[in-house]
Amino acid sequence: MAGLFGGGNLGKELPRPRATAALLTVVGVLGGLGGLAACAWVLLTTEPSVEHVGLAVALLVGGLVLEGLALGVGLVVKYAFSAAVSAKLTERTLRDILQRTGADSPQADPTTNASHEVVVSLLAEIMENTLLDEGDKAGKRELAKRQRRRALKREIGALIEAGKYPEAKERLDDFRFRYHEKEEADALQTRLEEALAQHGRTEVEQIIAEIQQYMSLALWDRAIEMADRLAEQYPENAEAVKLPETVRIEKAASQRQEQQRVYREIEHLASRKHWRQAIEAADHLIESYPDSPEAAKLREQMDELKHNAAVVERREWEGRITEHVQAGRHLMAYNLAVELMEKYPDSPQAAAIRERLDQLKARAGIE
Numbered sequence: 335m336a337g338l339f340g341g342g343n344l345g346k347e348l349p350r351p352r353a354t355a356a357l358l359t360v361v362g363v364l365g366g367l368g369g370l371a372a373c374a375w376v377l378l379t380t381e382p383s384v385e386h387v388g389l390a391v392a393l394l395v396g397g398l399v400l401e402g403l404a405l406g407v408g409l410v411v412k413y414a415f416s417a418a419v420s421a422k423l424t425e426r427t428l429r430d431i432l433q434r435t436g437a438d439s440p441q442a443d444p445t446t447n448a449s450h451e452v453v454v455s456l457l458a459e460i461m462e463n464t465l466l467d468e469g470d471k472a473g474k475r476e477l478a479k480r481q482r483r484r485a486l487k488r489e490i491g492a493l494i495e496a497g498k499y500p501e502a503k504e505r506l507d508d509f510r511f512r513y514h515e516k517e518e519a520d521a522l523q524t525r526l527e528e529a530l531a532q533h534g535r536t537e538v539e540q541i542i543a544e545i546q547q548y549m550s551l552a553l554w555d556r557a558i559e560m561a562d563r564l565a566e567q568y569p570e571n572a573e574a575v576k577l578p579e580t581v582r583i584e585k586a587a588s589q590r591q592e593q594q595r596v597y598r599e600i601e602h603l604a605s606r607k608h609w610r611q612a613i614e615a616a617d618h619l620i621e622s623y624p625d626s627p628e629a630a631k632l633r634e635q636m637d638e639l640k641h642n643a644a645v646v647e648r649r650e651w652e653g654r655i656t657e658h659v660q661a662g663r664h665l666m667a668y669n670l671a672v673e674l675m676e677k678y679p680d681s682p683q684a685a686a687i688r689e690r691l692d693q694l695k696a697r698a699g700i701e
Contacts, residue, residue, distance in 0.1 A: 483513050490522050494529045502526055538564065538574050545581065554585040589623065597628040609643035648674065648683045655687070664697035 486509050493502035506526060510519045541564050548557035561578040568574040596619045603612035616632045616639060623629055651674045658667035671694055675684040687694075 479513075483509075483515065483518075486512075487518065487522065491525070494526055497529075497533065499526065499530055499533070534568055534571065538568055538571050542573070542577065545577065549581065549584055552588065554581070554588075557581050558585070590626075593619065593623050593626045593628045597631070600632070604639065604642075607642070607646065609639055609646055613639050613643055644678065644681075648678055648681050652683045652686075659694070659697075664694065665699070668694045668698040668700065 486505065490502050490505045490509065493499075493505060503526065506519065506522050509515075509522065513519075541560060545557045545560050545564070548554075548560070558578065558581050561581045564574045565578050596615060600612050600615045600619070603609075603615065613636075616636060619626070620629045620632055651670065655667045655670045655674070658664070658670065668691075671687045671691065674681075675687055678684050
């Protein structure tokens with residue numbers, strides 16, 4: 335059947351009925367000519383009479399009717415094909431645009447206005463094409479092509495303004511493929527690249543500000559992680575590429591300052607004989623910065639710091655025992671004395687307590 339009707343631009347879905355229309359036209363012409371020929375034959379080969387004249391008229395009318403019907407059916411076939419093509423193109427175009435712009439989303443998006451203009455222009459073109467001849471249709475197709483090109487350019491511009499750069503790139507590639515307008519496509523490409531560059535600069539500035547905030551809070555691991563990722567994401571940006579090294583240098587400098595500050599604090603505590611606080615600060619520095627010069631010095635000084643701290647502790651302990659004795663709390667004094675001897679058995683305080691341990695025991699009522 336497709337062979338009878340002839341192939342068309344839409345393939346097997348909508349074959350172009352050129353052969354059918356031509357066949358109907360030939361049948362109509364032959365019918366009209368046959369009617370005239372039959373009428374002439376009757377009139378020329380018989381004696382004129384009412385019956386012969388009636389037969390001639392009937393043959394002529396029949397031929398003309400057949401011609402009219404054939405030509406009418408041919409026109410109907412052509413019109414039906416145009417309508418079918420218009421419907422198919424409408425279906426395909428709408429489906430394509432809906433897929434590209436996400437028109438089924440309930441949210442309004444200004445970047446879809448250009449696509450809606452494409453739809454409107456296509457629908458107007460289709461309705462008018464059904465009423466135009468081939469010459470007018472060619473002109474209308476060219477006009478509609480220009481309108482769609484302008485609408486697509488506006489859509490690309492709207493996507494760029496909205497910061498939807500991947501979508502803009504996709505539509506720009508579509509523009510190049512469809513219209514082959516190099517100058518217009520290059521202009522759009524330049525606009526897109528400039529927008530991307532500006533977006534990149536703005537984003538780099540924002541991320542750098544965030545990294546600097548982390549640095550001010552001494553959150554160095556987070557700052558280094560973000561700096562490394564920024565340099566990887568924008569290798570063409572010199573400031574972004576240099577930032578990881580800068581952050582690491584700042585971190586090292588900050589840590590050196592912190593190490594020196596803590597070491598000075600330890601020296602100050604030791605000078606005021608706050609040995610226990612000095613030992614706690616020294617342990618923190620050694621644990622946090624084990625490879626620092628300050629940590630190496632403190633390891634050498636730690637025995638002396640602990641010795642001095644122990645002396646202070648024993649003296650305080652001895653003083654509490656004396657206070658308990660003077661207050662009559664002999665059992666508490668005895669228990670503290672036993673603990674001191676167990677913890678510091680070789681200390682002078684332990685030796686002094688041993689000499690009067692029996693006395694403390696008796697006062698505490700311990701047999």
